Amino acid sequence: MALSRGLKRVFTASVHPFKGSFSGTVIYSRRMASNNTAAPLLLSPQELENISASKKDVVALDVSWFMPNSPRNPNEEFEQKRLPVNARRFDLDEVASSHPLGLKHMMPSASQFAGACEKLGISPSTHVVLYDTQGVFSSPRALFTFRAFGHQNSSVLDGGLPRWEAEGLSLVTSASDNSIAVTSYPEPSLDESVLRSYEQVVANAELDPSSSSSSAVELVLDARSAGRFTGQDPEPRPGLSSGHIPHSFSLPFTAFLQTHTTGAQSSYTTFRHPDEVLQALTASLGAERVQEVLSGRRRIVASCGSGMTAGVLWLGLQLLGVRSAAIYDESWTGYAARETSKIVKDV
Numbered sequence: 001m002a003l004s005r006g007l008k009r010v011f012t013a014s015v016h017p018f019k020g021s022f023s024g025t026v027i028y029s030r031r032m033a034s035n036n037t038a039a040p041l042l043l044s045p046q047e048l049e050n051i052s053a054s055k056k057d058v059v060a061l062d063v064s065w066f067m068p069n070s071p072r073n074p075n076e077e078f079e080q081k082r083l084p085v086n087a088r089r090f091d092l093d094e095v096a097s098s099h100p101l102g103l104k105h106m107m108p109s110a111s112q113f114a115g116a117c118e119k120l121g122i123s124p125s126t127h128v129v130l131y132d133t134q135g136v137f138s139s140p141r142a143l144f145t146f147r148a149f150g151h152q153n154s155s156v157l158d159g160g161l162p163r164w165e166a167e168g169l170s171l172v173t174s175a176s177d178n179s180i181a182v183t184s185y186p187e188p189s190l191d192e193s194v195l196r197s198y199e200q201v202v203a204n205a206e207l208d209p210s211s212s213s214s215s216a217v218e219l220v221l222d223a224r225s226a227g228r229f230t231g232q233d234p235e236p237r238p239g240l241s242s243g244h245i246p247h248s249f250s251l252p253f254t255a256f257l258q259t260h261t262t263g264a265q266s267s268y269t270t271f272r273h274p275d276e277v278l279q280a281l282t283a284s285l286g287a288e289r290v291q292e293v294l295s296g297r298r299r300i301v302a303s304c305g306s307g308m309t310a311g312v313l314w315l316g317l318q319l320l321g322v323r324s325a326a327i328y329d330e331s332w333t334g335y336a337a338r339e340t341s342k343i344v345k346d347v
Helices: 005-014 045-054 074-080 110-119 139-148 160-166 198-205 226-230 274-285 287-294 310-319 331-336
Strands: 018-022 025-029 058-062 127-131 154-157 219-222 257-263 266-271 300-303 326-328
Touching: 045 058, 045 154, 045 160, 127 139, 127 160, 139 154, 139 310, 154 160, 160 257, 160 266, 198 219, 198 300, 198 331, 219 274, 266 310, 274 287, 274 310, 300 310, 300 331, 310 326, 326 331
Parallel strands: 058 127, 127 154, 219 300, 300 326
Antiparallel strands: 018 025, 257 266
8 A cells, every 4th residue: 555645754754763772782673662761662582682681680571361262371371481581470360450340451550560560570670571472462462551650661572472482592491480589669650641441432432533623532443353343243252242332443453463374383473564554554544534643633542352452553553653542441341341332333
């Protein structure tokens, strides 16, 4: 897809390549750096290996998460195989706030987050590298959590554990060591501007972004599959209606990712180049709305099934330099579970 000249100008002005230096080696990456930090949003396995060889305070966190109907157990898999970079397990369902509807992996409180970091030997200065066992799936949600609490020295391992293994780097397969030195992690402040509640989403859904030029109307991007968005396909959670929030836009999270096959039944995902991420965003929103987003005139709220893969959209937007993106924490599970919610089906 060719980008319009105007869109190219906005895109070029919004982002710039990350240029950093580790152990005397200059690393040029097409990935983008976050504001006020040397930590890139994404690291390749080789970049992580270089960093871990030159810096002591680097911790890799396995943040793998699977759908409720999956037979896989991330805690068991962590014990069987993990990165040799001070790898520890960060369970997104455990480090989470309780919810009246029983929803999982909701944003933790500041005390929960700080307590988890202390137990895992993480201090505010630690470079935290988040990875999962599918490539890119749950790790962006974990990065969103760390960044929302101001821990800017955090990155995602692009391609996760399977890419690390595919590139022939060493792994730890022995039982994990539970003797982690507890650190001190002062209770941080949560940036509430990056989260949306049910009430906020409902109020926003009353306004049509197509007929309103007000920048106060936020664009809701739905990361679920197109079939679930239209109502044609069922939700994986029994009893939950499919469909979508009024005036929201469909952008399956897979549009931001590319799949790499490593064997007959083995593959992993990585982020696409920012140019391709921009093309996918434009296909969903249209060039005019994308210009509004990239210029900061319009905010985006990412949603998905339960708040997990919305993180992929959030991180893709960060790669484009969009710093004002938010996540609807409850996402579709919380929205559709309420009888008063307006659900659109356009099969």
